[in-house]
Amino acid sequence: MPRSIGEWKNMGFKRFSILIGLRTALIMLNLLAMTYLIYQPGYHAATVMATLILVLQCYSIVKFTTRTNAELVRFLDAAKHADYSQRFDLSALGAGFAELGAAFADILQKFQAGRQQQEEKLRHLKAVIEHVPVPLISIKQNGQLTIWNNAARRLFGKARIVRIEDLDQFGPEFVFNLTSMKAGERRLVTFQADNMTQQLSVSMTEVIVAQGQERLLSLQDIQNELDASQLQAWQDLVKVLTHEIMNSITPVASLAKTAVDLVSDTKQQVGDQPEIQSHLDDISSAVTTVARRSEGLMKFVGSYRKLTRLPPPVKTPITINELFSQVIEIARQEQAHCHFEFIIAVVPAALKVEADRAMLEQVLINLVKNAQQATQHVEHPQINLSAGLNRRGHVVIDISDNGFGIDDEMKAKIFIPFYTTKKKDLG
Structure with a gap:
């Protein structure tokens, strides 16, 4: 069963403590032996030998702890600066330190794996934001502006946008609306660029970051939807009006034509009666005018009706x-x-x-x-x-x-x- 990082650390540092303790005990024994030899006459050579051994023991323990501290500092620097290329082979320090080196390497591998997971999540989040169809921008408290996705870059085009003041080129009221909005508010804002006017639905929220508060704004272009709705409203209105007008004018035109025919027949039946003929001529002229204008109005309304039946574009x-x-x-x-x-x-x-x-x-x-x-x-x-x-x-x-x-x-x-x-x- 594989050991955890904690088990590796406990084992490595336990052996480190044992080795330090053994070396310290040997130094103490050597000091006792050297003290004994100093007070015994005739053991000068043995005393010198014990002294040399004591010096070597002190040098060994100093070198041992210095090398261990150096490896520990190297490990901490590698973790601090995310330098995962470092390798820790501590077998040369003696028995037990191979496990400590393996623990250092294992810890760095865990850090590296966690760092890679964070980077993958960050890349995924950036990809999602980049492909959001709604333009996203953020404004810091110092006025610095950040463009977050492709939709926002397409909206502003090639204009250089770094600070909130750079948005003045898109209309005098555009910056005012963005800066005066409150968290959770939504507004309909006019956006002007390249001699074109668009209507943007802007919503704002505030987020807390390490540098302080930041205003996050979404700028949704609804101009096409407004144009389509307006056109549909006009078409619906025209449909209703033309339908009602045609229903009303059709019988008028038909009756006017019938009246013209009746007046013509009456004139033939009356014969030579100048006064009646004069009145019938006036009636005929009036009814003919009504018939002609009714027919013209029907053609006029029919031409408008065609506008509501345009085929879809190919x-x-x-x-x-x-x-x-x-x-x-x-x-x-x-x-x-x-x-x-x-x-x-x-x-x-x-x-x-x-x-x-x-x-x-x-x-x-x-x-x-x-x-x-x-x-x-x-x-x-x-x-x-x-x-x-x-x-x-x-x-x-x-x-x-x-x-x-x-x-x-x-x-x-x-x-x-x-x-x-x-x-x-x-x-």
Whole structure:
């Protein structure tokens, strides 16, 4: 049965005590013998011999204890500095010390095994934190900031973040919200980067570390969820409204057409009666207008109903340069009488995006049409199509022109679904 560390230590130090005791006893016996010989005449040679033996015995015990202390100090230094490469062969010190050396080696092996287990747990914990999809950061009391995982690094992009003040570049209220939060609190915070605004759900907790208190914050991006919820709300609203409007306007349109036919038949039956014919003409004109407007309203509502039945996107890799060229070709065919200067700038040139080609192409065509309309009265109309990667690795497509721009009053409305300033478009 293998012995424990305690058994090895007890055995080694017990033998160490026995050996020290034996050496001390021999020195005492030698002193007694030497004292006896000194007082006996004629034993000078024996006295000198006893003295030499005493000196050798003292040297042996000093060397024995010094060597043992040196090995003990070496063992403690190895344990202190986690130097597990040290070896302890104490068999040269005499019988019993091989077990003490084995005890030292066994203790270091136990320390090494415990250290390896701690490192494995730490590596596992770091791997788990790195792959958490929610950005995690911590702020110390001195303002020093630590980014803990890949999600946080993607959120801040290539910006150098070392202290809490470095977060000022992401919006004036961002730092204020992070620093004013209390433990256990959750807030909805606006985050601005690369001309994009995101809504982050931020929660904060406090942890106690060796350096003092530390604020741990999770920054969950909920912008996509908010956009999806808003779009779903608009679609649900449109579905309800179009359904109710269609149910109400359909019988009106049908009755208006029937009334037009009845008025026409009545006019033929009345014959030559100018006064009645005049009244019937007025009625016919009014009913015809109602019928025409009802039919137009039905078509208008039907066009909105199509927006609630868009098919799911089919994403494929799209080369941006190729997409821009096709959009420009379509725009030139539709506006052949106008001379627009198109400028394409894509960095890198082989930049691609994963998206639904038909939907993305339609969006770009609409934007280019808007740019063409905005530059109709410009002497040298110019439309720029650019694309690149922002600091967080997202593909950004930008369509701009040298027109007169958008009024400040309209800027707050342009992203409202179905908002438009044009009579025939749906927004």
